[in-house]
Amino acid sequence: MSDAGRVMDGAERFEADAVSRGLDVEIVEHLEAQSLPEPAELLSIEPGDIVKSLVVKRHDGNFLFALIPGGRQISWPELRAVVGVNKLRISDDGMALDATGYQCGVTPIGSTTAWPVVADERIVGRRIAVGAGTGGRVAFVDADALVAAYDATVTDISAEETHH
Structure with a gap:
């Protein structure tokens, strides 16, 4: 049976895109961790080395x-200033799925649409862990290579997490 008509799953899309962009990614299977410090501990890295890829919706859709x-x-004021748009909001799971084709393990790598990438300057110069297009896996990648591969804007767009 031919694979031609088959749609690639998230993991396959992730790997194909990484290869096409010359990104050297190391995929690590990990347990479903419940909170950020957990995967950091499991992977023996700092929590700051785990980078969340958040899908943000602009007012133009x-x-x-x-x-x-x-x-x-x-940091919403910083991100709005960088993007030059006043109305931004974090997407919910359904919107993220529509925007990227990823249910979980959301990442620019292998996204069904190559949306612009804005990276917080604190990730530069580090080996970071990002979503790998599916649950239970993370991918290690050089942040500078990731920034270059996606022509990302690098600036200060984050603030300390506040716990309510």
Whole structure:
């Protein structure tokens, strides 16, 4: 039976896109961790090395990825200034799925649409862990290579996480 008509799953899309962009990614299977410090501990890395790829919706209906290091959250005033748009909001799971084709393990790598990427400057110069397009896996990648591969804007777009 031919594979030609088959749609690639998230993991396959992730790997194909990484290869096409010359990104050297190391995929690590990990247990379903419940909180950020947990995967950091399991992977023996700092929480700040785990980078969340947050899907942000613009008022015009387009999206962008905000890459935010663990322990930090989006600084909305900073992100609005960078993007030059006043109305931005974090997408819910359904919107993220529509925007990227990913149910979980959301990442710019292998996204069904190559939305613009804005990376927090704190990730530069580090080996970071990002979503790998599916649950239970993370991918290690050089942050500078990721920024270059997606022509990302690098600036200060995060603030310390506040716990309510």
